Amino acid sequence: MKTDTPRTDEISWIQSSEEIVEADFARQLERELTAVTEQRDRLAEALNDVMNSGDSTTMYRTAKVALQSLTTNTNVVIPPPCSAGG
Secondary structure, eight states, X not given: OOOSOHHHHHHXXXXXXXXXXXXXXXXXXXXXXXXXXHHHHHHHHHHHHHHHOOOHXXXXXXXXHHHHHHOOOTTOXXXXXOOTTO
16 A cells, blocks of 8 residues: 555554554654755745746845755756747
8 A cells, every 4th residue: 555654654563553653763754854854945945036036046046046046956057048029
């Protein structure tokens, strides 16, 4: 059965009718959640900067930095800014 917690389901076990996972695994999940939350917050701040900037070059640079901070995939290509009218 497919669930929204496959990693936890894979390593958990039942003890006294309670589902149990090791503390190290729970800590790893919490570290991952914290990292993603921090990424989200940085992106929200960058998008706020973009919205408050009237300069399209500044908007592009800010958006580019935000995107780069969110990805560890070096194959991601960020396109150049669009020219006016195009």
